[in-house]
Amino acid sequence: MSDDADGPTGATLSYRNILEREMENALKEMDRPLVGTFISGFSAGLNLSFGALFMAMVLTFAGGFGSDLTQQVALAGISSIAFLFVVIGQTELFTAHSTMAVLPVLDGRASVADLGRIWGVTYVSNLLGCGAFVALIVAIGEPMGIAEPSAFGSLAGALVGLPWWVITLSGVVAGWLMGLATWLSAASRDTIGRIVFVLLTTAAIGFGPFHHAILGTTEVLSAVVLETGVTLGTFAIFLLFTTIGNIIGGTVFVGLLNYGHVALAGEQKDVDFQADGIEDS
Numbered sequence: 001m002s003d004d005a006d007g008p009t010g011a012t013l014s015y016r017n018i019l020e021r022e023m024e025n026a027l028k029e030m031d032r033p034l035v036g037t038f039i040s041g042f043s044a045g046l047n048l049s050f051g052a053l054f055m056a057m058v059l060t061f062a063g064g065f066g067s068d069l070t071q072q073v074a075l076a077g078i079s080s081i082a083f084l085f086v087v088i089g090q091t092e093l094f095t096a097h098s099t100m101a102v103l104p105v106l107d108g109r110a111s112v113a114d115l116g117r118i119w120g121v122t123y124v125s126n127l128l129g130c131g132a133f134v135a136l137i138v139a140i141g142e143p144m145g146i147a148e149p150s151a152f153g154s155l156a157g158a159l160v161g162l163p164w165w166v167i168t169l170s171g172v173v174a175g176w177l178m179g180l181a182t183w184l185s186a187a188s189r190d191t192i193g194r195i196v197f198v199l200l201t202t203a204a205i206g207f208g209p210f211h212h213a214i215l216g217t218t219e220v221l222s223a224v225v226l227e228t229g230v231t232l233g234t235f236a237i238f239l240l241f242t243t244i245g246n247i248i249g250g251t252v253f254v255g256l257l258n259y260g261h262v263a264l265a266g267e268q269k270d271v272d273f274q275a276d277g278i279e280d281s
Contacts, residue, residue, distance in 0.1 A: 015262040021186045023107060026100045029092065030114045034121055037092055041122040044091035045129020045214060051082030051206070052218035053137060055155055056147035072207050079206035079215065080199045087185055087198045094122040094214060098250030099179035106259045123213075123243075130217040137222050153228030155219040158209050160234045164241045167211055171245020172253070174210035177201050178246070179254030211242040 029037065055075045065071035086093050101118050104110035141147030162170075184197035205212055220238050223230040 015258075018183065018187045019103065019259065019262045022100050022183070023104045023109065025186070026097070026104050026118075027110060029097070030101065030104070030110055030118050034117070037118065037121050038125045040092040041094070041125030042129040042132075043089075044086045044093045044122075045126040045131075046133050047085040047089065047091060047129075048082050048093065048126075048214050049130050049133035049137075049218040050085060051079040051215050052152075052155065052222060053133075053141070053147060054078040054081065055206070055219075056137075056141065056151035056222075059151035059154055060146060060148045072209075075209070076203040076205075076207035080203040082215070083181065083202035083205075084195060084198050087181060087202075088191070088194060092122045092125070093178075094119065094126045095175055095178040095212065095246050095250055096182045097122050098175055098247050099182050099255040102251050102255040103259055106256065107263065126214045127217055130214060130221065133218055134221050134225055137218075138225055141222075142226075149223075149226035149228050152219060152222040152226055153230070155209075156223035156228065156230045159211055159216050159220055159242075160230060160238050164237065167238060167241040168245040168248075170208065171211040171213070171242040172249040173208070173245075174205050174212040174242075175246035175249025175251075176253040177205050177210070177249075178212070179250035182250075183254055183258060211238070211245060213239060213242045213246050216242055 055078055058074050058078055059071075062071075062074070065074070087096070097118055101110075101115050105112060105115050137147060137152075142149060159167075178201070181198050181201040184201065185194045188194045188197055204210075205215075217235075217239060220230060220235050224232055224235050
C-alpha cells in the first residue's frame with residue numbers, strides 16, 4: 001500500500017486515527033438508504049451462515065475426532081472463513097455494528113435514534129438471511145450427504161440448554177471478540193493484516209464455542225427445522241440472551257472502553273506519536 005496521511009509507512013495507526021476511521025465508517029452506514037443497508041445485512045446473514053454449513057460438513061465427513069480439542073480446532077478454523085466473507089466483503093453484520101455504530105453516538109455525532117435504526121435494520125436483515133440459508137441447508141444438506149441433521153444437532157447442543165446467565169456471558173465474550181475483530185481490522189493498513197486479525201479473533205468464537213447471535217441462529221434454527229429435538233422455544237431463549245450478551249460485549253468492552261481511553265486520555269499521546277513519526281520519516 002502507498003503512504004497516507006495517517007503516519008509514516010509501516011507504522012501502526014494511532015489510537016485517534018483508528019477511532020476516527022471507525023466513526024466515519026459508522027456515519028456513512030447510518031446515512032445510507034435503509035433499503036441498501038437491509039440488502040447488505042441480508043447478504044451478511046447469508047454469507048455468515050456458510051460457517052454453520054461448513055462446520056456441519058466437517059462433522060459429517062470426519063465421522064468422529066480423536067479428541068474434543070481436535071474437533072474444536074477444526075470447527076474454529078472452518079467457521080472463521082465465513083466471518084472473513086462478511087468482514088472483508090464489508091457487508092453489514094449486527095455484531096460488528098454493536099461496536100462500530102455506538103462510537104459516533106458517544107462522540108455526539110449521531111443520535112440514539114440513529115443507533116437504534118441501524119441496529120434494528122441490520123439485526124432483522126441478518127436474521128432473515130440466516131432463515132433463507134436454513135432453507136438451503138434443508139434442501140441440499142441431507143439429500144447430498146454433505147450435512148447430516150445430527151451434525152446440526154451437535155452444533156446446537158453446544159449452544160442451548162444452558163442457564164440464561166451462561167448464555168448471556170458467553171454472548172458477551174463473542175460480542176467482545178467480534179468488536180475486537182472490527183477494531184483490529186480498522187487498525188490494519190493492508191488486506192493481509194485484516195485477514196489475519198479477522199481469522200484469529202473469530203476463530204476464538206468458534207473454538208469456544210461462544211454464543212454469536214447471527215451464526216448461532218443458523219446453527220440452532222437448522223436443528224429446529226431438521227427436527228433434531230431442539231424446539232422453537234429453546235431457540236427463542238438462545239436468541240434473546242445471546243443478543244443481549246453480544247450487545248454488551250461489543251458496546252461496553254470494545255466500543256465504550258476504546259472510546260474512553262482514546263477520546264478522554266489518549267489524544268496527547270497520539271499527537272506525540274504522529275510528531276515522532278514525522279521527525280523519523
